[in-house]
Amino acid sequence: MLKIKRRKTRTVRIGNVRIGSGHPIAIQSMAKTRARDIEASVRQIRELEAAGCEVVRLAVENLQDAAALGKIRRRVGVPLVADIHFDYRLALAAIDAGVDKVRLNPGNIFKPGEVREVASAAKKARIPVRIGANSGSLRQHGRDTAASLVKSVLAYLKIFEKKGFYDLVVSLKGSHVLDTIEAYKKIAVACDYPLHLGVTATGLPMDGIVKSSVGIGELLFHGIGDTIRVSLLDRPQNEVAVARSLLNSLGLRHFGPELVCCPTCGRCEVDLSSKAKRIEGWLLKHALHRKGRSRSCKIAVMGCIVNGPGEAREADLGIAFSKHKGILFKKGRIVQTVGLKKGETALLELLEGEME
């Protein structure tokens, strides 16, 4: 099977998470709460953590938000990133509060003296900075969006490098998927910093998932990207679920058993959707309980015994349903035939045996 060769980068540490070529691609999301609402923020960050999020970013609008980050930080296990725009003093305050990383937008914090102050504070605190450029906030926007993004980021990088600061992560997001892909491909050869991938302002969830999968997926396929955030107008936990699925589908990370199902057609004589959802529910619970030691395993749930057995044989475990029975497969061989009602239970028992 094809294996993706990742771009070589420096290693950057965000709290207890390391990113860069030799490390797993980290999943990020952003809390949708106001940081100053500490209880709501802690609750949401814990939910994100339980869903598998590895780094959480929070918007910092004022000094109250910046100070709150320190209090939140002490109550959650996941590293926190302060998202800063317009006022570099908020970055200094967030660093003081103990965040694990800050994100600056070169489009609205651009005075070299201010950027240098943030670099000094981050260096002293030994935390990284993400240079997060967006085409919508570029100060100088030429006809070529990707080239403008890259030019802006490279100039910004120089300010940090002149201060001897290299603990940097880069992102450059265009308002169009193709501009975003092009910008990342250009910066990937122009520097060796880890890249944070994301496609911004994507639309409603279905469009967001498609655009993120196309943009982030294309880059990951080419070995580009060290941490990803899928931006959705949805519960942030769903961003994490999509990010996991994306990484899993490219074989870049595994989060326990992978469930594949047929779409059903006129040959199907069972309610396959309900059966698959029941199995998925069990898998989710199972994967969470076994956090950190989940194994890669493919499970196929198929809706008929015409084409189903062929697909089920290719998985580690599989079941092909007919009107009255389920045929169970393990590593390509039939191991059991059970009555229709016992199908899911028998599959899960087989899986439990596999996971021991």
Ligand code: SF4
């Ligand atoms: S496995 Fe059977 S039911 Fe499912 S799509 Fe294929 S032919 Fe249709």
